[in-house]
Amino acid sequence: MRKLKQLVDFLYVIPAAGDNSRLCFWMSFIKAEGEKELEALAKKDPLISKAVLRLMELSADEENRLLYEAREKQRMDLETLLDDARKQGEKNSENKFQGMIAEKDKRIAELEAQLAKK
Secondary structure (H helix, E strand, O other): OOHHHHHHHHHHHHOOOOOOOOOHHHHHHHOOHHHHHHHHHHHOOOOHHHHHHHHHHHOHHHHHHHHHHHHHHHHHHHHHHHHHHHHHHHHHHHHHHHHHHHHHHHHHHHHHHHHHOO
């Protein structure tokens, strides 16, 4: 969630500050919501102009768009699987360590009981 906030800050807060750096142009390119915004950015920077042209080419080709959507779905599915596996690993580790702590606590209680008898 923290990374998402950082991304939002990058995409919205920094360009809104009016910085005319290339980084801000690229952040504005990423968050652009329409052709007019993209065309305005393309006029400001030749590299962004090339990127806008390439984006338009790719967007116009339905096969490329479908391939992109399939790759994006696959990437999101993999991300979800990895996140679920990480959470399961954390849960398994927590259960394992709780069991080990319980065993150690039991052993300490036994030793304290033996010491109390002496």
